[in-house]
Amino acid sequence: MKFQPTRLTVLTLLLTLALALTACVAVAPESGDDAMMEEEGGFVVGVSNTLVGNGWREQMICAIKAEATASGLVDSVVVVNRNGGPTEQIADLEGLISQGVDAIILNPTDREGLNAVIESAIAQGIVVVAVDQAVTAEGAYVATNDQTAYARLGAEWLFEQLGGSGKVVEMRGIDGVPADTDRHNGFNEALANYPDIEVVASTFTGWDPSTGAQQALDLITTQEIDGIWTSGIDYSVVEQFQVADVDFVPIVGADNNGFVEQLIQLADAGLIGAAVTNPPAIGAVGMAIALDALTGENPPHETILTPKVFTTTDPDALNAIYAPDEQVGWSTYVDIEPYTSYNGSADVSACTAPGE
Amino acid sequence: MMAGLRSSCVALWRTGLARNTWTLGVWLLLSALLLWYATLIPVFGQFQVTSISKNSLPLVYLAIGQAIIVIAGGIDLSLGALLLLTNALAARFMDDQPFAMVLFIAIVLIAGLGILNALVGYIISVSGVPDIVVTLATGYIWSGFALWILPSPGGGTAPEFRWLFTGAQSGIGGTYVMPILMMAVPAILVFLLSRHTRLGLSIYAIGSDSVAARLAGLDVRRAKVSSYAIGGAMAALAGLATVALTGTGDPRFSVGANATLNSVAAVVLGGVALVGGTGLVLGAVAAGVILIMLNPILSAMGIDPNNAQIIQGLLIAGVMMVGGLVTLLRERSA
Numbered sequence: 001m002k003f004q005p006t007r008l009t010v011l012t013l014l015l016t017l018a019l020a021l022t023a024c025v026a027v028a029p030e031s032g033d034d035a036m037m038e039e040e041g042g043f044v045v046g047v048s049n050t051l052v053g054n055g056w057r058e059q060m061i062c063a064i065k066a067e068a069t070a071s072g073l074v075d076s077v078v079v080v081n082r083n084g085g086p087t088e089q090i091a092d093l094e095g096l097i098s099q100g101v102d103a104i105i106l107n108p109t110d111r112e113g114l115n116a117v118i119e120s121a122i123a124q125g126i127v128v129v130a131v132d133q134a135v136t137a138e139g140a141y142v143a144t145n146d147q148t149a150y151a152r153l154g155a156e157w158l159f160e161q162l163g164g165s166g167k168v169v170e171m172r173g174i175d176g177v178p179a180d181t182d183r184h185n186g187f188n189e190a191l192a193n194y195p196d197i198e199v200v201a202s203t204f205t206g207w208d209p210s211t212g213a214q215q216a217l218d219l220i221t222t223q224e225i226d227g228i229w230t231s232g233i234d235y236s237v238v239e240q241f242q243v244a245d246v247d248f249v250p251i252v253g254a255d256n257n258g259f260v261e262q263l264i265q266l267a268d269a270g271l272i273g274a275a276v277t278n279p280p281a282i283g284a285v286g287m288a289i290a291l292d293a294l295t296g297e298n299p300p301h302e303t304i305l306t307p308k309v310f311t312t313t314d315p316d317a318l319n320a321i322y323a324p325d326e327q328v329g330w331s332t333y334v335d336i337e338p339y340t341s342y343n344g345s346a347d348v349s350a351c352t353a354p355g356e
Numbered sequence: 357m358m359a360g361l362r363s364s365c366v367a368l369w370r371t372g373l374a375r376n377t378w379t380l381g382v383w384l385l386l387s388a389l390l391l392w393y394a395t396l397i398p399v400f401g402q403f404q405v406t407s408i409s410k411n412s413l414p415l416v417y418l419a420i421g422q423a424i425i426v427i428a429g430g431i432d433l434s435l436g437a438l439l440l441l442t443n444a445l446a447a448r449f450m451d452d453q454p455f456a457m458v459l460f461i462a463i464v465l466i467a468g469l470g471i472l473n474a475l476v477g478y479i480i481s482v483s484g485v486p487d488i489v490v491t492l493a494t495g496y497i498w499s500g501f502a503l504w505i506l507p508s509p510g511g512g513t514a515p516e517f518r519w520l521f522t523g524a525q526s527g528i529g530g531t532y533v534m535p536i537l538m539m540a541v542p543a544i545l546v547f548l549l550s551r552h553t554r555l556g557l558s559i560y561a562i563g564s565d566s567v568a569a570r571l572a573g574l575d576v577r578r579a580k581v582s583s584y585a586i587g588g589a590m591a592a593l594a595g596l597a598t599v600a601l602t603g604t605g606d607p608r609f610s611v612g613a614n615a616t617l618n619s620v621a622a623v624v625l626g627g628v629a630l631v632g633g634t635g636l637v638l639g640a641v642a643a644g645v646i647l648i649m650l651n652p653i654l655s656a657m658g659i660d661p662n663n664a665q666i667i668q669g670l671l672i673a674g675v676m677m678v679g680g681l682v683t684l685l686r687e688r689s690a
Contacts, residue, residue, distance in 0.1 A: 001584060052662075052665075066392050076658070078655060078658070079653050079660075080651070081662070082664075083610060083614070084611070085509070085602075085606040085608060085611050086509075086601075086602040086604060086606055086612070087411075087414065087598050087601055087602055087606070087611070090527075090528075091407070091411040091648070091651065091652070092413070092651065092652075092655075094403075094407040094411070094528070095407075095650075095651065095652035095656070096398075096655075097403070098397045098399070098403065098404050098407065098652065098656075099396075099397050099398075099652075099655070099656050100397065100398040100399065105378070109508060109509075109606075110602070110604060112603070112604065113509075113602045113603055113604040115527070116524075116526035116527045116528040116530050116603070117527075118529045119526075176507070176508050219499055262483060293637065331665075
């Protein structure tokens with residue numbers, strides 16, 4: 001029993017060696033032109049993420065894997081996923097470079113701190129795509145969701161619904177986080193055009209459903225409120241209206257599955273709302289960009305996705321993105337034209353990379 | 357008389373061997389891992405050696421500091437927080453400063469944190485409150501200070517300072533000379549101090565049996581406070597290394613907490629028993645590098661990242677248990 005794994009390892013090693021030798025013999029006589037032809041496809045893509053156990057990030061990684069599988073151009077996806085800061089991510093990126101990957105997709109922990117290692121990777125011919133958050137490194141591709149527009153589009157819809165006047169609540173995320181700052185700016189951009197809208201309360205939910213729920217319950221039971229804008233803590237807020245038996249007010253949330261379900265099912269009960277997209281499938285967009293760059297298609301270096309707004313006035317669109325098999329926190333907007341080539345939430349949820 | 361002397365000589369030789377075989381074993385394990393890693397990846401050269409040595413620096417420094425404190429019979433759960441505090445202070449005050457000023461700040465921080473942690477050691481020694489309780493509390497305090505000094509990631513340092521630890525002014529692409537030198541010099545200095553000076557030997561003595569050490573006329577408090585001072589200075593060096601590696605500061609609590617746990621793991625893996633009085637600093641150095649190497653190795657083996665964390669945890673737990681078992685057997689045979 002004790003020696004079995006060792007034997008197995010030795011056997012595997014020998015087998016690999018034998019295979020490698022055969023491959024060498026087989027490849028050796030081929031000319032340079034054939035080698036160039038083989039460059040199409042068979043790519044190895046590294047992924048670096050430094051926030052573990054976060055639903056959005058896990059879906060981002062699954063979207064990357066799903067797109068790799070659907071593209072048919074990727075041999076394997078190497079995911080380096082652990083909690084850490086720039087120190088850990090620099091080590092992880094150097095590890096991926098050492099493994100000889102063709103491309104790296106990362107969700108960066110720092111805007112500038114990783115530039116040197118990213119530029120070093122690019123200098124070695126590796127395609128680097130930063131997704132979700134930007135980096136300033138020379139030659140890196142960046143694909144992000146437009147957080148300012150996320151807030152502005154949702155807030156504009158809300159203020160229109162209220163006819164340009166009323167009392168609203170702004171339920172933000174985490175103070176000091178770049179995405180929250182951008183969204184707050186977007187919210188204020190919209191607010192500037194509606195002088196009769198009054199923000200009666202502004203809270204920090206910490207992007208935590210239970211915190212947001214408690215704040216919402218306190219607000220709707222003590223104050224007169226005409227509308228609520230949330231930074232993605234939505235379905236637990238809607239639940240509080242039911243708990244407190246208060247009439248629904250127009251509400252803006254994200255494309256969370258639970259919220260989309262409420263918008264569909266509670267429409268008859270008078271729920272009016274808008275789901276604004278902040279897709280973790282930005283990872284898949286990053287994969288598509290990396291593959292374009294690897295196959296010589298010269299994609300643009302900066303890609304900013306403008307959020308889509310799904311409202312209760314168009315139930316068909318809501319039904320199209322609703323994913324009954326997924327959790328409440330699942331981001332339903334996964335098919336991003338023209339980047340993604342997988343097929344819907346089921347493919348992303350399967351979370352399988354090539355060879356897995 | 358002669359027989360008794362001989363048997364105690366044999367016992368001494370045996371424990372000496374046991375102590376050194378562990379250290380030797382850890383270094384052999386490190387060499388084996390390096391060789392294995394070299395076969396796992398397509399190219400193993402300057403880039404990889406530099407990468408491993410520079411990325412190991414913070415943990416190695418922390419492990420050296422923790423080793424000295426553990427050898428003296430204590431344990432310091434605030435080392436990671438001290439790293440965080442130095443990181444925040446350095447990134448905040450080194451930003452846009454000339455190299456000379458940056459060096460001055462670095463020296464002040466090393467001396468300052470040495471004195472700060474000496475004070476903690478003094479409080480432990482005087483109050484009689486267990487090390488683990490006092491340092492847990494001070495750890496929270498230092499983490500809080502770090503956030504107060506640098507509320508969100510930012511700050512910077514001089515490019516020459518980054519060269520000092522990484523071998524390149526941009527923090528990447530340099531030769532391995534500087535990082536290996538920066539690892540070896542403090543490690544050898546602390547090792548020599550611990551084995552060849554009166555202070556070092558009294559640190560071993562109080563960790564082994566503080567009552568006997570006191571009865572033998574040693575200044576127990578002085579040795580204890582000194583071990584905490586060295587620990588604090590090494591934690592400061594670790595914090596400076598993190599700033600040099602990234603070029604920015606990062607005051608997040610989890611960074612410090614992880615660093616503390618890893619330093620304890622490195623110490624145990626390095627053959628320094630948590631009961632104190634045994635082990636060599638050099639073992640903890642190799643163990644620190646091993647812990648840093650686990651991540652790229654597991655990744656290169658294609659192990660699922662979630663499983664990689666479990667394997668890493670199991671390895672640390674397993675080694676700690678073996679360490680505990682060895683200590684137990686040693687105590688029984690003594």
